[in-house]
Structure formats: structure tokens, C-alpha cells
Amino acid sequence: MSAxxxxxxxxxxxxxxxxxxxxxASGAYAAGGAEHPKHVDxxxxxxxxxxxxxxxxxxxxxxxxxxxxxxSATLMSFRNLGQKGGPFYDPKYKNPNDNPVVKxxxxxxxxxxxxxxxxEDITRPATPxxxxxxxxxNTYAAAAGNGGAIPxxxxxxxxxxxxxxxxxxxxxxxxxxxxxGLNVAPGQYYNPYMAGSLATQWDGDPHHVPVGGVLAxxxxxxxxxxxxxxxTPETVDNYAKDVSAFxxxxxxxxxxxxxxxGVAVLIYLFLFGxxxxxxxxxxWHGKH
Amino acid sequence: xxxxxxxxxxxxxxxxWLDKRLxxxxxxxxxxxxxxxxxNLNYWWTxxxxxxxxxxxxxxxxxxxxxxxxxxxxxxxxxVERIMRDxxxxxxxxxxxxxxxxxxxxxxxxxxxxxxxxxxxxxxxxVLWILxxxxxxxxxxxxxxxxxxxxxxxxxxGAVVITNLIGSIPVIGGPILTWLQGGFAVDQPTLNRFFSLxxxxxxxxxxVVILHIWALHVTGQNNPAGVEIKSKEDTVPFTPYATVKDxxxxxxxxxxxxxxxxxxxxxxxxxxxxxxANPLVTPAHIVPEWYLLPFYAILRAVxxxxxxxxxxxxxxxxxxxxxxxxxxxxxxxxxxxxxRWFFVIFVVVCLALGWCGAQLPDTPVIPGLPxxxxxxxxxxxxxxxxxxxxxxxxxxxxxxxxxxxxxxxPLPVPASISEAILAEHAKKKG
Ligand code: HEM
Numbered sequence: 001m002s003a004x005x006x007x008x009x010x011x012x013x014x015x016x017x018x019x020x021x022x023x024x025a026s027g028a029y030a031a032g033g034a035e036h037p038k039h040v041d042x043x044x045x046x047x048x049x050x051x052x053x054x055x056x057x058x059x060x061x062x063x064x065x066x067x068x069x070x071x072s073a074t075l076m077s078f079r080n081l082g083q084k085g086g087p088f089y090d091p092k093y094k095n096p097n098d099n100p101v102v103k104x105x106x107x108x109x110x111x112x113x114x115x116x117x118x119x120e121d122i123t124r125p126a127t128p129x130x131x132x133x134x135x136x137x138n139t140y141a142a143a144a145g146n147g148g149a150i151p152x153x154x155x156x157x158x159x160x161x162x163x164x165x166x167x168x169x170x171x172x173x174x175x176x177x178x179x180x181g182l183n184v185a186p187g188q189y190y191n192p193y194m195a196g197s198l199a200t201q202w203d204g205d206p207h208h209v210p211v212g213g214v215l216a217x218x219x220x221x222x223x224x225x226x227x228x229x230x231x232t233p234e235t236v237d238n239y240a241k242d243v244s245a246f247x248x249x250x251x252x253x254x255x256x257x258x259x260x261x262g263v264a265v266l267i268y269l270f271l272f273g274x275x276x277x278x279x280x281x282x283x284w285h286g287k288h
Numbered sequence: 289x290x291x292x293x294x295x296x297x298x299x300x301x302x303x304x305w306l307d308k309r310l311x312x313x314x315x316x317x318x319x320x321x322x323x324x325x326x327x328n329l330n331y332w333w334t335x336x337x338x339x340x341x342x343x344x345x346x347x348x349x350x351x352x353x354x355x356x357x358x359x360x361x362x363x364x365x366x367x368v369e370r371i372m373r374d375x376x377x378x379x380x381x382x383x384x385x386x387x388x389x390x391x392x393x394x395x396x397x398x399x400x401x402x403x404x405x406x407x408x409x410x411x412x413x414x415v416l417w418i419l420x421x422x423x424x425x426x427x428x429x430x431x432x433x434x435x436x437x438x439x440x441x442x443x444x445x446g447a448v449v450i451t452n453l454i455g456s457i458p459v460i461g462g463p464i465l466t467w468l469q470g471g472f473a474v475d476q477p478t479l480n481r482f483f484s485l486x487x488x489x490x491x492x493x494x495x496v497v498i499l500h501i502w503a504l505h506v507t508g509q510n511n512p513a514g515v516e517i518k519s520k521e522d523t524v525p526f527t528p529y530a531t532v533k534d535x536x537x538x539x540x541x542x543x544x545x546x547x548x549x550x551x552x553x554x555x556x557x558x559x560x561x562x563x564x565a566n567p568l569v570t571p572a573h574i575v576p577e578w579y580l581l582p583f584y585a586i587l588r589a590v591x592x593x594x595x596x597x598x599x600x601x602x603x604x605x606x607x608x609x610x611x612x613x614x615x616x617x618x619x620x621x622x623x624x625x626x627x628r629w630f631f632v633i634f635v636v637v638c639l640a641l642g643w644c645g646a647q648l649p650d651t652p653v654i655p656g657l658p659x660x661x662x663x664x665x666x667x668x669x670x671x672x673x674x675x676x677x678x679x680x681x682x683x684x685x686x687x688x689x690x691x692x693x694x695x696x697x698p699l700p701v702p703a704s705i706s707e708a709i710l711a712e713h714a715k716k717k718g
Contacts, residue, residue: 047551074366075366075369075370075373076373077373077374080373152563153564155369156369156562159554159559159562160559160560160562160563161559162559195572252372252379253373254372254373254379258379258380258383258550258553259550259551261380261550262546262547262549262550262551263550265546265550266543266546266547266550269539269542269543269546270543272539273536273539273540273543276532276535276536276539277536279532280532280533280536283528283529283532284529284532284533287327287524287529
């Protein structure tokens with residue numbers, strides 16, 4: 001009886017422990033009323049996935065030519081673009097500050113500075129050690145330029161949204177005409193992937209409020225708007241994928257190194273654990 | 289164990305000299321080398337060692353983070369990101385620290401459930417248990433203040449919600465709240481003092497851990513049989529036996545830890561905390577970190593805010609008086625056929641409370657099921673589920689523990705640890 005109880009209890013406890021882990025991990029997320037992001041086969045997915053450097057370069061181009069008209073990414077510095085794993089990394093330039101591509105990219109931006117001779121505020125072309133500049137002098141200016149909405153800084157946007165890169169991709173390609181009965185104010189756009197609650201804007205059946213939300217960003221991507229020089233078709237779908245991959249990298253630039261280190265650490269712990277287990281068996285033989 | 293005579297034998301002249309003046313090597317030798325350990329400890333006992341490792345990891349990574357972190361509302365968020373991007377291996381330090389807090393709590397929960405199941409809180413280990421409860425409480429305070437430091441949306445609004453609870457205390461609540469926040473809202477003074485306290489408390493924890501281990505070495509370890517050590521046959525020396533076993537437990541734990549740090553570093557956190565704090569925009573759904581969810585659920589289960597705060601603190605306070613609530617003569621629930629099932633239900637209730645803490649109270653538990661209103665909310669809602677779970681949580685300690693202890697007919701308890709081991713061998717063969 002007691003043996004049976006101990007066994008069944010162990011099973012119950014095992015199941016409980018697994019359930020605990022799952023509940024703990026998923027419990028923190030309560031789903032919002034939005035469409036689940038689309039599935040994309042990004043190369044960086046999974047424990048061994050890495051970034052496709054060509055895709056990161058194209059993604060940077062889309063970011064620079066489209067998104068940067070409204071958004072900033074101030075947590076990034078130009079130097080990051082040329083560091084190992086980055087879009088413009090070149091093994092010839094271990095120090096990304098020396099990388100001519102990175103220097104040229106930085107020089108396309110003006111950053112605020114002070115003239116040391118006169119003490120006046122000036123701007124100068126950026127250098128690799130500068131951060132990406134602010135887009136607007138302050139949040140009021142940002143709101144005034146975008147119909148009252150503030151375009152969020154995109155540095156860590158993939159970490160700040162459930163679904164990460166897949167969410168960005170789905171948002172950029174997910175704009176549809178609003179369903180009949182949904183009142184969308186001028187300057188607002190309906191997107192089923194955007195988190196929100198549309199009950200107050202909905203004239204139809206209150207039990208079937210459309211999922212998604214509205215946002216003040218018009219669909220930013222248009223076919224052919226950005227020129228790709230590597231032959232990749234210039235479609236909205238590709239633009240969206242590439243810029244999402246770029247933002248995924250920008251949000252966590254050391255991802256590849258992290259995963260590689262992780263594999264080595266796990267192998268090490270596995271071997272060390274095996275050895276310790278052998279020692280343990282030997283030592284405790286006959287003791288318990 | 290107090291009766292265990294010291295067997296340390298200083299060999300060299302230097303050791304002899306030091307031993308006469310400060311017998312610190314003797315203390316270490318008697319505590320971690322020759323210390324008699326029950327032979328029948330199972331792997332649930334390795335979590336003590338695991339927790340010590342966790343504390344060291346948090347302190348070491350924390351001190352390095354503090355070298356780069358800027359406790360200012362305009363710079364905190366960016367400084368954490370700078371650590372992740374520009375400090376050499378800063379991403380590793382920060383992800384270890386952030387996930388380390390989760391791992392720490394995961395381990396402490398198992399450690400506490402272990403103590404609960406095997407009756408490790410019962411005489412003569414009451415003080416040992418209470419010191420553990422103090423550590424747990426300090427851990428909660430430390431983790432809560434640490435979570436505020438990156439100054440993301442959840443940091444800020446979590447701090448607002450939790451500090452405002454103090455304001456619900458009648459009469460004195462308001463002034464205390466202002467004193468705690470350092471002003472009339474969560475702002476720069478709050479962040480600055482939380483950083484100071486977040487740096488301080490882990491060292492207070494380390495101090496209490498020393499007392500905890502001291503108390504442990506006075507009473508000796510409990511064990512799965514729940515009978516005290518009777519003879520030398522019942523024990524093995526700590527080194528090498530427990531060191532190797534604890535070592536194996538620690539390695540397995542670090543394996544799990546590494547999976548999170550290297551492959552799922554943000555899975556235990558909330559995405560909103562990567563949005564810089566903005567007092568003007570409240571997140572749709574403010575939730576604490578997963579390990580605080582059960583207490584958050586209890587807080588929200590009570591309709592009155594102040595009484596909710598009382599219930600939340602009571603949920604921890606009740607642990608302190610546990611040694612005097614259990615009336616059973618038997619320590620280990622191995623030999624308590626009725627109580628063990630109440631224990632299993634208790635574990636499930638704690639997990640369910642955590643689950644409820646992450647839900648919006650008004651959400652139906654079973655969608656589509658017709659419901660009716662009871663007092664202040666739909667019956668088919670997380671609000672009412674949480675209330676029933678909270679009821680069980682307190683009933684477990686205040687009613688079931690004292691009552692079952694008197695009523696239950698325990699199974700025969702082995703006379704000694706050696707006998708328990710022999711019985712188990714016979715069971716395995718037969
Ligand atoms: C009991 C041990 C400790 C626990 C449970 C703990 C917990 C936490 C948590 C939950 C965070 C927020 C992590 C995030 O989401 O970013 C944090 C941040 C931080 N902690 Fe600790 N901590 C401990 C010890 C320490 C110590 C000893 C120090 C300093 C000496 C320290 C310094 C910091 C700093 C500077 C941050 C802000 C950087 C960041 O958010 O990553 N911590 N801590």
C-alpha cells in the first residue's frame with residue numbers, strides 16, 4: 001500500500017512539476033485580442049539558426065530608406081553594423097570603426113554637436129562611434145508630425161512585442177480594408193495583427209467585434225520603393241521579411257554568439273555531469 | 289550536529305598556530321568535510337546547495353551590472369541595453385542575472401515544498417525553518433526592487449501598483465507611501481533608493497543564510513524518513529558523499545539554467561518591459577514576474593484593497609507559525625497516508641494561484657459556460673476561482689494541518705535511518 005502510494009505520488013509530483021514549468025512560462029502572457037502572427041521561415045530561428053547577412057543588409061536598406069523617415073533606433077550605434085554578426089561585418093576590419101562601409105553609412109547621417117571654437121550648436125556627419133540620431137527633437141514634435149501618434153523607437157521593438165520579428169512582418173503585410181461596421185478615424189488604419197480593442201468603434205454584432213486594432217501608421221511599404229542590388233525581387237513581402245530580420249538582429253545583436261556559446265556550455269555541462277554521475281555511482285555503491 | 293565532536297587535526301605548524309587563535313579551518317572542516325549527513329537523502333535535498341550557488345551567481349553578476357547601470361529615470365533603460373550591446377559579454381551577465389532570479393525562485397519553491405513534505409519545520413528545526421522564511425521574504429523584496437531597475441513599462445507600473453498598496457493602510461498608509469516613494473509618485477527618488485536597497489538586501493540575505501546553515505548544523509539535517517540520526521550507521525561524511533551528490537544536482541540545475549539564458553533569455557519576462565517607462569501610458573495588463581503571481585492572485589482575491597494586502601502578507605506570515613500548526617507526531621509525509629494527498633492538492637493550488645495571477649479577474653474560467661453573479665463578480669470567473677484557491681491555501685495551514693495531525697493514523701515509522709534503507713531495499717527486491 002505504502003509502496004503504491006509512494007510510486008503514484010512520485011508520478012503525480014512529476015506531472016505537477018512539468019505542469020508548473022509550463023504554467024510558469026506561459027502564465028505571464030495573456031493573449032490580446034489580435035490575430036496570431038504569421039509563420040515565417042526566418043534563418044535565425046531555432047537553437048542553431050544564424051542571420052543571413054545579405055538579408056540583414058537589405059533589411060538595413062529598407063529601414064534607412066523607409067522606416068527611418070519616421071522612426072529612430074537610438075540604442076544602436078553605427079559601429080554595431082560592422083561588428084561580428086552584423087550586416088556589414090567584414091573580417092578584414094576586426095575593429096568596426098575602421099570599416100569603410102560603416103564609415104560611409106554613418107556619414108549619411110547628421111548628428112548634433114557643439115562647435116568648440118564658438119560654442120554654438122551645430123550638426124556634423126556621424127562617425128561609427130555615434131549612436132543613431134533621434135528623429136525628432138522631442139516627443140511633442142514626433143506626435144505633431146504623425147497625427148498625434150508617436151512612432152516608437154525601433155531599437156528593441158522585436159523584444160518589446162510578442163511574436164518578435166514575425167509580429168513585425170505580420171503587421172507590415174497585414175493591413176486590410178476594415179470590415180463593414182468598423183469606424184476608423186481619418187489618419188488611422190485597421191490592422192488585425194495590432195493589439196487593441198475595437199468594441200467602441202464597432203457598429204455590428206457586439207459578440208463579433210473584429211480582432212486587431214487601429215494605428216496611425218499607414219502601410220509603409222510599396223512594391224519597388226526600395227532598390228535591391230542583389231537581384232532579390234522588390235516585393236512588399238520581401239521588404240517586410242528583410243526589415244523584420246534586421247530589427248530582430250538590432251534588438252539583440254549578439255544572438256549568434258549567444259547561441260554558439262550556449263551549445264558549448266551545454267555540451268560541457270553534459271560531459272561534466274556524466275563524469276560526476278559516474279563518480280557518484282562509484283562512490284555511493286552499497287551506501288544506499 | 290551538536291554532539292558530533294570535532295575531528296579536525298591540524299597537521300602543519302601554521303594550521304596549529306591559526307587553530308589556537310581563530311579556529312576557522314576547523315569550522316569549515318567540521319561543517320563541510322566531516323559533517324555527518326544522513327545516508328538516505330534524496331535529490332530534493334540538493335536544492336540547498338543549488339540555492340547557495342544561485343545567491344552567489346546573483347551577487348557576482350549583480351555587482352558587475354552595477355558597474356555599468358545608471359540609476360536615473362532618463363538613462364536606466366538605455367544603460368541596461370548598453371550593457372547588452374557594448375559591454376564585453378554584458379548580454380551574458382544581464383541574461384544570467386535576469387533569468388537567475390527566476391531560477392532562484394524555482395529552486396526556493398522546491399526547497400520549501402520539500403521541507404513541507406518531509407516535516408523539516410518540526411521540532412527541533414523551528415528556528416531553521418523561520419530563518420528560511422525570512423530569506424524567502426527578503427528574496428521577494430529584492431526581486432521586486434530589481435525588476436524596477438531596468439525602468440521599462442512593467443517596472444514602472446508594477447512599482448506604482450505595489451507601492452500604492454501601502455497607501456491603502458488606514459491613517460498611516462498615506463505618509464508611509466510618500467516616505468517610501470520619496471515623493472508623491474514613483475519617480476527618480478524611488479528608482480534611486482530601490483537601487484540602493486537592491487544592492488544591500490542580497491548581502492542581508494547572505495547573512496541570514498549563514499544563520500540558516502548554522503542552525504542546520506546544530507540540529508542536523510532532516511531526511512526522507514523523518515527520524516533523527518541514531519548512530520554512525522545512519523550517516524556518511526559530507527565530503528565526498530554529499531559534495532558529489534550536490535555537485536551532480538547543481539550541474540543538472542545549471543543545464544536547465546543555461547537553456548534559458550542562451551536559448552530563451554526573454555521567455556520568462558514580459559515583452560512590455562522592453563518599452564521604456566512612460567507614466568502617461570498604462571499597460572493593458574499589469575502583471576508581476578511569474579514567481580510573484582500566486583501572491584498577486586491572493587491580493588486581488590479580496591474585495592477590499594487593504595484586506596487584500598493583509599491577506600497577501602498573511603500568506604507568507606502563516607509560514608512562520610507553521611511549526612506550531614502541525615499537530616502530527618510524525619515528520620515525513622511518507623508515513624502520513626492522508627496528509628500527503630492534502631499536500632498534493634496544496635501544490636496544485638499554489639500552481640493554480642500562479643495561473644490565476646496572470647489572468648484578468650473577470651475572464652470566464654470556462655468560456656461559453658453560463659454563469660451567474662455572486663456578490664461582486666461572475667461565478668464563472670478567475671476572481672471566484674482565485675477565491676476558492678485562496679481559501680484552500682489558508683485552510684491547509686490553519687485547519688487541515690492541525691486537524692488531520694490529530695485524526696490521522698500514521699503508517700509504521702522506521703526506528704532508524706538504517707532500518708528505513710533496509711526496508712526500501714527489501715521493497716525493491718520484493
Ligand atoms: C538575491 C539576489 C538577487 C535577486 C533575486 C535579484 C533580482 C533582480 C531582478 C529580477 C532584476 C531585473 C532583471 C531584468 O529584468 O532586467 C535585477 C536587476 C538588477 N540587479 Fe539584481 N538581484 C539580486 C542581487 C543583486 C545584487 C547583489 C546586485 C548588485 C550588487 C544586483 C544588481 C542589479 C542591477 C544593477 C540590476 C539592473 C540591471 C538589469 O535590469 O539587468 N542584483 N535583479
